[in-house]
Amino acid sequence: MLEVLQPDTILLADRAYDSDAIRSLAAQKRAWANIPPKKNRTGSFSFSRWVYKQRNLVERYFNKLKHFRGIATRYDRDPLNFLTAIKLASVRIWLRAYESAA
Template sequence: MSRRRYELTDREWSIIAPLLPNKPRGIPCVDDRRVLNGILWRFRTGSPWAEVPERYDPPTTCYNRFVRWRKAGVWDRLLAAVSEAYDGDIVMIDSSCVRVHQHAANGKKGDGDDGCMGRSRGGLTSKIHALVDAEGRPVTLRLTAGQIADCTQGEALIEGLGEGDILLADKGYDSDAIRARAKQRKAWANIPPKANRKGTFAFSAWLYRQRNLVERFFNRIKHFRGIATRYDKDPADYLAAVKLVAARIW
Protein backbone atom coordinates (compact mmCIF):
# COMPACT_ATOMS: atom_id res chain seq x y z
CA MET A 1 0.00 0.00 0.00
CA SER A 2 1.36 3.40 -0.93
CA ARG A 3 2.21 5.95 1.72
CA ARG A 4 -0.70 8.18 2.72
CA ARG A 5 -0.46 11.95 2.77
CA TYR A 6 1.26 13.54 5.78
CA GLU A 7 2.86 10.27 6.91
CA LEU A 8 6.61 10.13 7.47
CA THR A 9 8.72 9.50 4.39
CA ASP A 10 11.44 6.85 4.46
CA ARG A 11 14.06 9.60 4.67
CA GLU A 12 12.30 11.33 7.57
CA TRP A 13 11.94 8.05 9.42
CA SER A 14 15.62 7.20 8.93
CA ILE A 15 16.50 10.43 10.74
CA ILE A 16 13.90 10.21 13.49
CA ALA A 17 14.11 6.49 14.33
CA PRO A 18 17.57 6.56 16.01
CA LEU A 19 16.42 9.44 18.23
CA LEU A 20 13.47 7.54 19.71
CA PRO A 21 13.69 5.46 22.92
CA ASN A 22 14.92 1.90 22.50
CA LYS A 23 12.32 -0.82 22.95
CA PRO A 24 12.68 -2.85 26.17
CA ARG A 25 13.89 -6.40 25.62
CA GLY A 26 11.37 -9.20 25.88
CA ILE A 27 8.35 -6.90 25.72
CA PRO A 28 6.41 -6.81 22.46
CA CYS A 29 5.85 -3.25 21.30
CA VAL A 30 3.76 -1.73 18.55
CA ASP A 31 5.50 -0.25 15.54
CA ASP A 32 6.89 3.18 16.43
CA ARG A 33 6.60 4.54 12.89
CA ARG A 34 2.95 3.54 12.64
CA VAL A 35 2.11 5.12 15.98
CA LEU A 36 4.04 8.29 15.14
CA ASN A 37 2.09 8.55 11.88
CA GLY A 38 -1.09 8.28 13.94
CA ILE A 39 0.06 11.09 16.22
CA LEU A 40 0.85 13.27 13.21
CA TRP A 41 -2.54 12.43 11.68
CA ARG A 42 -4.29 13.62 14.80
CA PHE A 43 -2.58 17.01 14.83
CA ARG A 44 -2.76 17.41 11.04
CA THR A 45 -6.54 16.96 11.06
CA GLY A 46 -7.34 18.45 14.48
CA SER A 47 -9.53 15.43 15.22
CA PRO A 48 -10.13 14.00 18.72
CA TRP A 49 -7.74 11.25 19.75
CA ALA A 50 -10.63 8.77 19.68
CA GLU A 51 -10.97 9.28 15.92
CA VAL A 52 -7.40 8.27 15.03
CA PRO A 53 -7.86 5.53 12.35
CA GLU A 54 -7.27 1.94 13.47
CA ARG A 55 -4.59 1.56 10.77
CA TYR A 56 -2.33 3.50 13.16
CA ASP A 57 -3.09 1.11 16.06
CA PRO A 58 -5.67 1.81 18.77
CA PRO A 59 -6.19 5.54 19.48
CA THR A 60 -5.34 4.97 23.14
CA THR A 61 -1.94 3.63 22.07
CA CYS A 62 -1.22 6.76 20.03
CA TYR A 63 -2.34 9.07 22.83
CA ASN A 64 -0.52 7.20 25.59
CA ARG A 65 2.69 7.03 23.55
CA PHE A 66 2.53 10.77 22.78
CA VAL A 67 2.02 11.73 26.43
CA ARG A 68 4.53 9.22 27.82
CA TRP A 69 7.24 10.40 25.44
CA ARG A 70 6.37 14.01 26.21
CA LYS A 71 6.88 13.37 29.90
CA ALA A 72 10.15 11.57 29.13
CA GLY A 73 11.37 14.59 27.14
CA VAL A 74 11.51 12.72 23.82
CA TRP A 75 9.96 15.51 21.76
CA ASP A 76 12.31 18.07 23.33
CA ARG A 77 15.34 15.94 22.52
CA LEU A 78 14.09 15.30 19.00
CA LEU A 79 13.86 19.00 18.16
CA ALA A 80 17.19 19.70 19.87
CA ALA A 81 18.92 16.94 17.90
CA VAL A 82 17.67 17.88 14.44
CA SER A 83 18.29 21.60 15.02
CA GLU A 84 21.89 21.24 16.22
CA ALA A 85 23.25 22.25 12.81
CA TYR A 86 21.23 25.43 12.53
CA ASP A 87 22.81 28.51 10.97
CA GLY A 88 23.09 31.04 13.78
CA ASP A 89 24.53 33.92 11.75
CA ILE A 90 21.06 35.43 11.41
CA VAL A 91 18.20 34.48 13.71
CA MET A 92 14.77 36.01 14.16
CA ILE A 93 12.13 35.90 16.86
CA ASP A 94 8.41 36.50 16.82
CA SER A 95 5.14 35.17 18.20
CA SER A 96 1.75 34.06 16.93
CA CYS A 97 -1.57 33.64 18.70
CA VAL A 98 -3.75 30.56 18.31
CA ARG A 99 -7.37 30.21 19.31
CA VAL A 100 -8.13 27.88 22.22
CA HIS A 101 -11.04 25.56 21.49
CA GLN A 102 -13.81 25.39 24.09
CA HIS A 103 -12.96 21.73 24.77
CA ALA A 104 -9.48 22.76 25.88
CA ALA A 105 -10.74 25.60 28.06
CA ASN A 106 -13.11 23.72 30.35
CA GLY A 107 -10.60 22.98 33.07
CA LYS A 108 -11.17 23.85 36.71
CA LYS A 109 -11.05 27.54 37.53
CA GLY A 110 -9.36 29.13 40.51
CA ASP A 111 -6.48 26.68 40.68
CA GLY A 112 -3.90 29.41 40.07
CA ASP A 113 -2.79 28.02 36.71
CA ASP A 114 -3.90 29.77 33.52
CA GLY A 115 -2.88 26.78 31.41
CA CYS A 116 -1.12 29.20 29.02
CA MET A 117 -4.54 30.56 28.04
CA GLY A 118 -5.62 34.17 28.22
CA ARG A 119 -7.94 36.78 26.81
CA SER A 120 -6.80 38.81 23.81
CA ARG A 121 -8.41 40.34 20.75
CA GLY A 122 -9.17 36.89 19.38
CA GLY A 123 -10.93 35.72 22.53
CA LEU A 124 -9.37 32.91 24.54
CA THR A 125 -5.92 32.34 23.05
CA SER A 126 -2.45 30.94 23.57
CA LYS A 127 0.71 32.42 22.08
CA ILE A 128 3.59 30.52 20.49
CA HIS A 129 6.97 32.26 20.73
CA ALA A 130 9.70 31.10 18.36
CA LEU A 131 13.30 31.65 17.34
CA VAL A 132 14.16 30.49 13.82
CA ASP A 133 17.37 30.50 11.81
CA ALA A 134 18.15 32.13 8.47
CA GLU A 135 16.31 29.31 6.68
CA GLY A 136 13.16 29.76 8.73
CA ARG A 137 13.80 26.55 10.68
CA PRO A 138 12.71 26.52 14.35
CA VAL A 139 15.30 26.30 17.10
CA THR A 140 13.59 27.48 20.31
CA LEU A 141 9.87 27.44 21.15
CA ARG A 142 7.89 28.70 24.13
CA LEU A 143 4.19 28.94 25.00
CA THR A 144 2.31 31.57 27.01
CA ALA A 145 -1.18 32.97 27.41
CA GLY A 146 -2.30 35.02 24.43
CA GLN A 147 -2.18 38.41 26.16
CA ILE A 148 1.44 38.09 27.33
CA ALA A 149 3.73 40.72 25.78
CA ASP A 150 6.29 39.42 23.29
CA CYS A 151 9.22 41.10 25.00
CA THR A 152 8.74 39.05 28.18
CA GLN A 153 9.95 35.94 26.32
CA GLY A 154 12.68 37.62 24.30
CA GLU A 155 15.54 37.00 26.70
CA ALA A 156 14.75 33.30 27.00
CA LEU A 157 14.45 32.88 23.25
CA ILE A 158 17.87 34.40 22.54
CA GLU A 159 19.71 32.52 25.25
CA GLY A 160 21.63 30.59 22.58
CA LEU A 161 22.90 33.59 20.62
CA GLY A 162 26.58 33.45 19.75
CA GLU A 163 29.29 35.97 19.00
CA GLY A 164 28.67 37.81 15.75
CA ASP A 165 25.07 36.65 15.39
CA ILE A 166 22.44 39.06 14.10
CA LEU A 167 19.04 39.10 15.79
CA LEU A 168 16.01 40.30 13.83
CA ALA A 169 12.85 41.24 15.71
CA ASP A 170 10.00 43.74 15.45
CA LYS A 171 9.31 46.74 17.67
CA GLY A 172 7.59 44.54 20.24
CA TYR A 173 11.04 43.33 21.30
CA ASP A 174 12.59 46.79 21.57
CA SER A 175 13.57 46.67 25.23
CA ASP A 176 16.75 47.54 27.10
CA ALA A 177 16.89 44.04 28.55
CA ILE A 178 16.84 42.28 25.17
CA ARG A 179 19.37 44.66 23.63
CA ALA A 180 21.61 44.24 26.67
CA ARG A 181 21.39 40.46 26.54
CA ALA A 182 22.30 40.43 22.85
CA LYS A 183 25.24 42.74 23.50
CA GLN A 184 26.35 40.58 26.40
CA ARG A 185 26.51 37.63 24.04
CA LYS A 186 28.40 39.78 21.47
CA ALA A 187 25.48 39.68 19.04
CA TRP A 188 23.77 42.57 17.26
CA ALA A 189 20.07 43.24 17.85
CA ASN A 190 18.70 44.63 14.58
CA ILE A 191 15.40 45.85 16.03
CA PRO A 192 13.53 48.97 14.87
CA PRO A 193 13.20 51.39 17.81
CA LYS A 194 9.80 52.37 19.11
CA ALA A 195 8.53 55.86 18.32
CA ASN A 196 9.01 56.99 21.93
CA ARG A 197 12.51 55.50 22.20
CA LYS A 198 15.24 57.65 23.69
CA GLY A 199 18.64 57.39 22.07
CA THR A 200 19.61 55.97 18.69
CA PHE A 201 20.48 52.45 17.60
CA ALA A 202 22.08 51.02 14.48
CA PHE A 203 19.39 49.48 12.28
CA SER A 204 19.48 47.90 8.82
CA ALA A 205 16.16 47.95 6.96
CA TRP A 206 17.65 45.64 4.30
CA LEU A 207 18.41 42.90 6.84
CA TYR A 208 15.11 43.45 8.58
CA ARG A 209 13.22 42.41 5.44
CA GLN A 210 14.39 38.84 5.98
CA ARG A 211 12.31 38.65 9.16
CA ASN A 212 9.37 37.37 7.13
CA LEU A 213 10.94 33.91 7.42
CA VAL A 214 9.70 33.56 10.99
CA GLU A 215 6.20 34.48 9.84
CA ARG A 216 6.45 31.80 7.17
CA PHE A 217 7.35 29.32 9.89
CA PHE A 218 4.13 30.06 11.76
CA ASN A 219 2.18 29.67 8.53
CA ARG A 220 3.76 26.26 7.96
CA ILE A 221 2.97 24.80 11.36
CA LYS A 222 -0.59 26.11 11.14
CA HIS A 223 -1.20 23.83 8.18
CA PHE A 224 -1.71 21.36 11.02
CA ARG A 225 -5.22 22.06 12.26
CA GLY A 226 -4.37 20.74 15.70
CA ILE A 227 -1.73 23.47 15.93
CA ALA A 228 -3.72 26.31 14.31
CA THR A 229 -6.38 25.71 16.98
CA ARG A 230 -5.43 24.43 20.41
CA TYR A 231 -7.56 21.46 21.44
CA ASP A 232 -5.27 20.20 24.22
CA LYS A 233 -6.09 21.13 27.81
CA ASP A 234 -2.53 20.51 29.01
CA PRO A 235 -0.19 23.24 27.71
CA ALA A 236 2.71 20.79 27.88
CA ASP A 237 0.93 18.47 25.43
CA TYR A 238 0.21 21.32 23.03
CA LEU A 239 3.78 22.64 23.13
CA ALA A 240 5.08 19.11 22.60
CA ALA A 241 2.95 18.84 19.47
CA VAL A 242 4.35 22.14 18.19
CA LYS A 243 7.87 20.82 18.75
CA LEU A 244 7.09 17.57 16.94
CA VAL A 245 5.77 19.45 13.90
CA ALA A 246 8.71 21.86 14.12
CA ALA A 247 11.16 18.94 14.12
CA ARG A 248 9.58 17.62 10.95
CA ILE A 249 10.20 20.96 9.23
CA TRP A 250 13.92 20.26 9.60
Protein backbone atom coordinates in the same frame (compact mmCIF):
# COMPACT_ATOMS: atom_id res chain seq x y z
CA MET B 1 15.54 31.93 24.54
CA LEU B 2 17.79 34.95 24.83
CA GLU B 3 20.00 33.13 27.33
CA VAL B 4 21.24 30.71 24.63
CA LEU B 5 22.04 33.49 22.15
CA GLN B 6 25.31 32.68 20.38
CA PRO B 7 28.07 35.17 19.58
CA ASP B 8 28.07 36.76 16.12
CA THR B 9 24.36 36.13 15.53
CA ILE B 10 21.56 38.51 14.64
CA LEU B 11 18.64 38.95 16.98
CA LEU B 12 15.56 39.84 14.93
CA ALA B 13 12.61 41.16 16.87
CA ASP B 14 9.76 43.56 16.34
CA ARG B 15 9.37 46.98 17.88
CA ALA B 16 7.75 45.64 21.06
CA TYR B 17 11.09 44.13 22.10
CA ASP B 18 13.00 47.42 21.87
CA SER B 19 14.27 47.76 25.42
CA ASP B 20 17.61 48.63 26.92
CA ALA B 21 17.68 45.32 28.78
CA ILE B 22 17.35 43.23 25.60
CA ARG B 23 19.85 45.35 23.71
CA SER B 24 22.39 45.14 26.54
CA LEU B 25 21.92 41.35 26.82
CA ALA B 26 22.55 41.00 23.08
CA ALA B 27 25.66 43.18 23.35
CA GLN B 28 26.85 41.14 26.32
CA LYS B 29 26.45 37.94 24.25
CA ARG B 30 28.25 39.67 21.34
CA ALA B 31 25.17 39.46 19.11
CA TRP B 32 23.61 42.19 16.99
CA ALA B 33 20.08 43.24 17.94
CA ASN B 34 18.33 44.30 14.75
CA ILE B 35 15.22 45.74 16.37
CA PRO B 36 13.39 48.77 14.98
CA PRO B 37 13.42 51.59 17.52
CA LYS B 38 10.23 52.61 19.27
CA LYS B 39 8.78 55.99 18.42
CA ASN B 40 9.77 57.43 21.80
CA ARG B 41 13.38 56.11 21.70
CA THR B 42 15.88 58.93 22.26
CA GLY B 43 19.14 57.16 21.35
CA SER B 44 19.98 55.83 17.92
CA PHE B 45 21.00 52.28 17.10
CA SER B 46 22.14 50.56 13.94
CA PHE B 47 19.16 49.01 12.17
CA SER B 48 18.99 47.29 8.78
CA ARG B 49 15.62 47.38 7.06
CA TRP B 50 16.69 44.69 4.58
CA VAL B 51 17.62 42.22 7.33
CA TYR B 52 14.39 43.03 9.15
CA LYS B 53 12.38 42.23 6.01
CA GLN B 54 13.88 38.73 6.00
CA ARG B 55 12.05 38.15 9.27
CA ASN B 56 8.87 38.10 7.21
CA LEU B 57 10.00 34.86 5.56
CA VAL B 58 10.22 33.17 8.93
CA GLU B 59 6.82 34.54 9.99
CA ARG B 60 5.20 33.22 6.79
CA TYR B 61 6.85 29.81 7.23
CA PHE B 62 5.42 29.43 10.75
CA ASN B 63 2.02 30.52 9.46
CA LYS B 64 2.12 27.78 6.81
CA LEU B 65 3.36 25.27 9.37
CA LYS B 66 0.37 25.98 11.62
CA HIS B 67 -1.98 24.84 8.84
CA PHE B 68 -0.93 21.25 9.56
CA ARG B 69 -3.38 20.13 12.21
CA GLY B 70 -1.09 17.62 13.90
CA ILE B 71 1.54 20.28 14.43
CA ALA B 72 -0.83 23.06 15.45
CA THR B 73 -2.44 20.89 18.15
CA ARG B 74 0.76 18.96 18.89
CA TYR B 75 -0.64 15.46 18.86
CA ASP B 76 2.80 13.92 19.33
CA ARG B 77 3.98 14.36 22.89
CA ASP B 78 7.36 12.79 22.19
CA PRO B 79 9.73 15.62 21.17
CA LEU B 80 11.48 13.43 18.58
CA ASN B 81 8.21 12.51 16.89
CA PHE B 82 7.10 16.15 16.96
CA LEU B 83 10.37 17.26 15.34
CA THR B 84 9.93 14.57 12.67
CA ALA B 85 6.41 15.85 11.95
CA ILE B 86 7.77 19.40 11.59
CA LYS B 87 10.44 18.17 9.18
CA LEU B 88 7.91 16.29 7.07
CA ALA B 89 5.58 19.29 6.96
CA SER B 90 8.52 21.51 6.02
CA VAL B 91 9.33 19.25 3.09
CA ARG B 92 5.72 19.46 1.92
CA ILE B 93 5.79 23.26 2.19
CA TRP B 94 9.05 23.39 0.24
CA LEU B 95 7.71 21.04 -2.46
CA ARG B 96 4.57 23.16 -2.88
CA ALA B 97 6.70 26.26 -3.31
CA TYR B 98 8.97 24.44 -5.76
CA GLU B 99 5.99 23.20 -7.83
CA SER B 100 4.42 26.63 -8.05
CA ALA B 101 7.73 28.19 -9.15
CA ALA B 102 8.26 25.64 -11.94
